[in-house]
Amino acid sequence: MKDMLTLMRFDFMLVRSIALPVLVAAVLLLTLGSLLLTPYAACYLVAIVATMFIVPLMGSEDRNGFSKLYGILPVTRQSIPRARFLYIFLLCLTTEAYSVLIAALSHALQLVRYMPGQDSPMIVMARKAFEDPVTTPVGTCVGTFLIIVIAFSYMEMMGQLLGRENEFKVILITLAVLTALTFAFLHLVDLGVIEPRLPELPATLAFRIPLWLGLNLAAGAIVAVFGGITAARVSVREL
Amino acid sequence: MENILEIRGLNKTYGDxxxxxxSFSLPKGYIMGFVGQNGSGKTTTIRSLLGMAKPDSGSISVFGLDSVKDAINIKQRLGVVFDSLYLAQHLSARQVEQQLRPFYKDWSSEAYFSRLKAFDLPDDRRIGDFSKGMKMMLMIAVALSHKAELIILDEPTSGLDPVARDELLDILTEYMSDENRGVLFSTHITADVERIADYVTILHAGRVWYTGLKDDLTEQYVVIKGAPEDLPEAYRKQCIGYHAYRSGFDALLPADALAGLPSSIEPEKASIDEILVYIAKEDRNERHADTDAV
Structure with missing residues (x-):
């Protein structure tokens, strides 16, 4: 575990100098946007933090010749990819926790009421967000986290397994397949072939909090599986 | 003598x-020059030693430990310098130190920064902007900052100017002031080996051609030159890299085969460089012989 923490720190330090100034600006802006305008602004945080702190890592091995460094560091080969997946998960999870907190705080305080220009279209739209129960913006933050953490873990797995040069191709194919399936599904719904009936989920926190925690655990399990597959395949390769 | 590094029966195939x-070993307290032409297998041997390549068979022991089972323990005590930088180019030397420090139990920040100062390396500039020599010195500073007992250098002097090369060799000599240490130094610049190595291993076409004391090697072979007709056939068969030209011939000959050689043929002490050249010529001679036969 100590190896994994050291490797996560290694990854963080690799992107810190590039990402930190943008991160500080984004966190400040979205926190203020969420507290003073709409709670939904906080939901963008996971996407921004992940983009700033994960994307630069992808391909950093090739750019910097880290295959040699990985060969001389006193860590196991398995721990290198595992640490990367743990880094992705913990980074997104921490940001999700922060965005949930800010969204809930924004909903509770509703500071938008005290903003000037209450009749302006932007403020009117922002105020509408508070007609939703608190579970909606918080649930959106959780949903964003789930999509981002799974998407980035998938990208990392593909990049490590197939090579960064093929990663883009694979991701495009995956997106095209998902888009085609979504359109096919919507078309079938439109034709009345499928009648999707989503269960009405209670909007109470007593129901939603365990659901969100369960979804977080499921996301963690998916990332762990991606990490496990990648580590098993990558660690037997020569550097 | 206790060996700090021991390689036995290492086999590894990549395509052709x-x-x-x-097989070779390096006793504690010595520097070994690991020489051979490009493509002779030096880097593959080093990669096998570091676990970066998986040998088909054979065993490698470092500090008396198995290179596979005790890899982490070994790497804690090993410093490695490659021919190209393996650190994040956009970071400064100070940031690199913060990144690498937690990996090593015996890391000394003081040693690292004092080396940077001694090597005149700025700690706040992007290391990607460093010259080749500066990058090499930075890797040396990293390798020497965790009390490494064995330093492995893979072609560290290729591409360095003579001053930087000289500086690097001085650092290695200074490092060896502690007799519990060792250096394995792969290069095809044999002048560097002549200057600092105690032992030499010559790798040729994937095989060990010679391993042992450097002085023994240069005493074991001589370069002979003269007129082809002066060289009896029995001697010619023992020649390595025999090359005839219009006014004479030259070849490498084992020193123990010198007895009875006509006085018209003058033997000269062979340098490592010459030995490498004659080994390569011998290969070409064999190829020509094969072609002729066909």
Whole structure:
């Protein structure tokens, strides 16, 4: 575990100098946007933090010749990819926790009421967000986290397994397949072939909090599986 | 003598290239020059030693420990310098130190920064902007900052100017002031080996051609030159890299085969460089012989 923490720190330090100034600006802006305008602004945080702190890592091995460094560091080969997946998960999870907190705080305080220009279209739209129960913006933050953490873990797995040069191709194919399936599904719904009936989920926190925690655990399990597959395949390769 | 590094029967095949039964050892307190032409298998041997390549067979022990089972323990005590930088180019030397420090139990920030100062390396500039020599010195500073007992250098002097090369060799000599340490130094610049190595291993076409004391090597072979008709056939068969030209011939000959050689043929002490050249010529001679036969 100590190896994994050291490797996560290694990854963080690799992107810190590039990402930190943008991160500080984004966190400040979205926190203020969420507290003073709409709670939904906080939901963008996971996407921004992940983009700033994960994307630069992808391909950093090739750019910097880290295959040699990985060969001389006193860590196991398995721990290198595992640490990367743990880094992705913990980074997104921490940001999700922060965005949930800010969204809930924004909903509770509703500071938008005290903003000037209450009749302006932007403020009117922002105020509408508070007609939703608190579970909606918080649930959106959780949903964003789930999509981002799974998407980035998938990208990392593909990049490590197939090579960064093929990663883009694979991701495009995956997106095209998902888009085609979504359109096919919507078309079938439109034709009345499928009648999707989503269960009405209670909007109470007593129901939603365990659901969100369960979804977080499921996301963690998916990332762990991606990490496990990648580590098993990558660690037997020569550097 | 206790060996700090021992390689026994190492075999590794990549397509057309094979390392075949590579065996050599380096006693504690010495520097070994690991020489051979490009593509002779030096880097593959080093990669096998570091666990970066998986040998088909053979065993490698470092500090008396198995290179596979005790890899982490070994790497804590090993410093490695490659021919190209393996650190994040956009970071400064100070940031690199913060990144690498937690990996090593015996890391000394003081040693690292004092080396940077001694090497005149700025700690706040992007290391990607460093010159080749500066990058090499930075890797040396990293390798020497965790009390490494064995330093492995893979072609560290290729591409360095003579001043930087000289500086690097001085650092290695200074490092060896502690007799519990060792250096394995792969290069095809044999002048560097002549200057600092105690032992030499010559790798040729994936096989160990010679391993032992450097002085023994240069005493074991001589270069002979003269008129081809002065060289009896029995001697010619023992020649390595025999090359005839319009006014004479030259070849490498084992020193113990010198007895009875006509006085018209003058033997000269062979340098490592000459030995490498004659080994390569011998290969070409064999190829020509094969072609002729066909």
């Amino acid at each position: 290239f094979s390392l075949r039964d590579v």
